[in-house]
Amino acid sequence: MKHFLSGNEAVARGLYEADVRVGSAYPGTPSTEIFENLHPYESIYHEWAPNEKVATEVAYGASIAGVRSVAAMKHVGLNVAADPLFTAAYNGVGRGFVIISADDPSMHSSQNEQDNRHYAKAAKIPMFEPSDSQECLEMMREAFDVSERFDIPVLFRMTTRVSHSRSLVEFGEPLKLEAFPYSRNTKKYIASPANAMVHRVELEEKMKGLAEYSETSPFNVVEKRGGKIGVISAGGAMLIAKEVFPEDTSFLKLGFTNPLPMNLIREFSENVETLYVIEELDPFMETEIKAAGIDCTGKDVVPPMYELNPTLLREALTGEKVATREVDAKAIPRPPVLCPGCPHRGFFYTLSKRKNVIVAGDIGCYTLGGSPPLSSLDSVICMGGGFTIAMGMSKAFEQIGEKKTIFGVLGDSTFFHSGITGAIEILYNNGHVIPVVLDNSITSMTGQQDNPGTGYTLMGEIADVVSMEAIFRAVGYRKIFTVDPQDLDAMNKTVDEAIACEEPCAIIVRRPCVLIKRIKHERALCVVDRDKCKSCRRCLTVGCPAVFFEDGKATIDPNLCIGCTVCMQVCPFDAIYKEEE
Amino acid sequence: MNNDVRTIVLAGVGGQGTILVSRVLTTALIDAGYDVKMSEIHGMAQRGGSVSTTVRYGKKVESPLVGKGAADILVAFEQMEAVRTTPVLKKDGIIVVNDYKIMPLPVASGAATYPDNYIEELSKAFHVIAFNAGQAAIELGNARVMNIILLGAMVEAFDMGNLDWDSALVKQVPTKFLDINRKAFELGRSMARKENA
Numbered sequence: 001m002k003h004f005l006s007g008n009e010a011v012a013r014g015l016y017e018a019d020v021r022v023g024s025a026y027p028g029t030p031s032t033e034i035f036e037n038l039h040p041y042e043s044i045y046h047e048w049a050p051n052e053k054v055a056t057e058v059a060y061g062a063s064i065a066g067v068r069s070v071a072a073m074k075h076v077g078l079n080v081a082a083d084p085l086f087t088a089a090y091n092g093v094g095r096g097f098v099i100i101s102a103d104d105p106s107m108h109s110s111q112n113e114q115d116n117r118h119y120a121k122a123a124k125i126p127m128f129e130p131s132d133s134q135e136c137l138e139m140m141r142e143a144f145d146v147s148e149r150f151d152i153p154v155l156f157r158m159t160t161r162v163s164h165s166r167s168l169v170e171f172g173e174p175l176k177l178e179a180f181p182y183s184r185n186t187k188k189y190i191a192s193p194a195n196a197m198v199h200r201v202e203l204e205e206k207m208k209g210l211a212e213y214s215e216t217s218p219f220n221v222v223e224k225r226g227g228k229i230g231v232i233s234a235g236g237a238m239l240i241a242k243e244v245f246p247e248d249t250s251f252l253k254l255g256f257t258n259p260l261p262m263n264l265i266r267e268f269s270e271n272v273e274t275l276y277v278i279e280e281l282d283p284f285m286e287t288e289i290k291a292a293g294i295d296c297t298g299k300d301v302v303p304p305m306y307e308l309n310p311t312l313l314r315e316a317l318t319g320e321k322v323a324t325r326e327v328d329a330k331a332i333p334r335p336p337v338l339c340p341g342c343p344h345r346g347f348f349y350t351l352s353k354r355k356n357v358i359v360a361g362d363i364g365c366y367t368l369g370g371s372p373p374l375s376s377l378d379s380v381i382c383m384g385g386g387f388t389i390a391m392g393m394s395k396a397f398e399q400i401g402e403k404k405t406i407f408g409v410l411g412d413s414t415f416f417h418s419g420i421t422g423a424i425e426i427l428y429n430n431g432h433v434i435p436v437v438l439d440n441s442i443t444s445m446t447g448q449q450d451n452p453g454t455g456y457t458l459m460g461e462i463a464d465v466v467s468m469e470a471i472f473r474a475v476g477y478r479k480i481f482t483v484d485p486q487d488l489d490a491m492n493k494t495v496d497e498a499i500a501c502e503e504p505c506a507i508i509v510r511r512p513c514v515l516i517k518r519i520k521h522e523r524a525l526c527v528v529d530r531d532k533c534k535s536c537r538r539c540l541t542v543g544c545p546a547v548f549f550e551d552g553k554a555t556i557d558p559n560l561c562i563g564c565t566v567c568m569q570v571c572p573f574d575a576i577y578k579e580e581e
Numbered sequence: 582m583n584n585d586v587r588t589i590v591l592a593g594v595g596g597q598g599t600i601l602v603s604r605v606l607t608t609a610l611i612d613a614g615y616d617v618k619m620s621e622i623h624g625m626a627q628r629g630g631s632v633s634t635t636v637r638y639g640k641k642v643e644s645p646l647v648g649k650g651a652a653d654i655l656v657a658f659e660q661m662e663a664v665r666t667t668p669v670l671k672k673d674g675i676i677v678v679n680d681y682k683i684m685p686l687p688v689a690s691g692a693a694t695y696p697d698n699y700i701e702e703l704s705k706a707f708h709v710i711a712f713n714a715g716q717a718a719i720e721l722g723n724a725r726v727m728n729i730i731l732l733g734a735m736v737e738a739f740d741m742g743n744l745d746w747d748s749a750l751v752k753q754v755p756t757k758f759l760d761i762n763r764k765a766f767e768l769g770r771s772m773a774r775k776e777n778a
Contacts, residue, residue, distance in 0.1 A: 003617075004611055108622050132618075132645075165620040165645035168611070242643040311648025322650035329702040331665035332693045334685035335595065336630040373690055407622050540690045545629050548689035 014140025230272030342373025387422025524563025593658030733769020
């Protein structure tokens, strides 16, 4: 029987079949569902770590102790985890250790589209690139064998379309493995300079062995058809190439792409008249193939950025536009917005009414606080950057003698991820920044994952709740304001007090996300009294998708409204009232 | 290559039930013995953004996604999403569109107005089957079955009636909602027949 699985679900199954025993991850689109789908497999301990560096270290520790382990993250997460990754490559592994990176070409849900294949090369580790769900499962099993055979961590590189596309999958027989017996091995696991000098040489030897493996890997295969055109491709781009090139095209399908099988590539190239290298994002393979003196066509025609699709590739290869019909109408953009009842709305509305404030934001739902009409953010860079970008700005303004009120804003999960070090930085180096945590008690943008502040683990166990108040206090903040953002007067007053506060202070803006299922939320309905409405449009400035104008008056969609009352509180004419349900 | 592969695109706004439709659709196709691939973008779906799902089926499907000018049929759960997604259609593509509007924020905030000529303009370029599935669902007794009404209409418009849809509904719809979804499916088929006549 075949199963219709997403790449992420197939990876979860592959982890189970490979008898992985410990997994640690930080949620991030498009990788999140891998760990959410480990739930049925009781043999795998799996957790959300506070960040990707922690996840990678936890998984690596488990490998050292003798069980197979995995860490999973989105592409930018690997930037955070790069530190342990590069040294784990030197030391090698105990039982197999695989790091999954899910890249996001076209930035469907990301701040950049970095091509993480370069990490495999830079860290000198082997890499697999599945193209569909069946390969996600089978390559995961193989990745663990390679990790153990060559004593090295393996990078498992996916992309949004591989993670989120569904195709038919046949299951394999799950393995049942013995743990490797643990004994202290200081030469291997203490990365002192003396040991690292030795590991450095060993790593080059391992890469030579891996280059040989690459030549005969079951996932690097020639599909010989005609002798005219040959295509080398890997990952999701391979399926697109297969769709587009004519039937008599020969393919060299690469599933194992670092190190590349250069002998196989050379032999393949010699048997075709024209060689194409088709890859999404950077010319990762092409650069190396050309450096080996093999002539090929690649990024001179294939776009070097954004997600590839069959039409784009066909147009790139033929130079002809695909025929479409024009419709004489334009769609208005439908940007993502803060949900009706979102607790972030009250905070951003409050800041949107203030002049001369600078707000450094962060990655999460609250990034949407930067969109109109709230338009309350100056920057969003990376996880944890809310506090520290603000710090740098405050020091710059001090240097040039400008007085500004500066807020650093991030969410609860982001605070635990990498906000705490920023909070320390602000206090330690006497920054004039007000750190704000928007605590909605869940990791929301990625689809409701637990974190150290929620009281539950990924496996559903009750956990200690890590208190951000206690952390701020322990760091040395003298005043910690806690406020409900749905009470606009209180929110406004808190911001005033924090600005006036002469001592280091922090604000915790706290109300749970309305999408959290295990909490019973109060539900009500806000209704417009059309006689009282003076059409001033103030209610539209809160940016709620439930509030709009119809026939010149404010109107609230009863199907969307949950009765948070933020629009009601801003109405100067008391034209909005609340109906209890 | 893959000339026998057909492509269906579902487009709507987060929360409109495109996921259930794609599940029923792919179940029926897999049960009929097709190779099936499906791709969806859902990162921001919960935040009221546009969502779209591509379903491809045939003897052997390679790419799970298509680009411009490649889909056989577009099922749009909302008027504006139909307009937004039409570039994906082949020149002789078919559109099943729900005569239904969800205001995007620029319209709600008064920065833009929602045009009222979308269906008219779509019909000038494509074969369009348009009806108000939202209203039909309310009349049937459950506003949420709008999605299955649209599925029924698609099955009729795209001549897919030979697949075992009832079995797919039984597998994917919770038992207590099965009856109304069966009715919704049949209603969608008859509405499409009427529109097509």
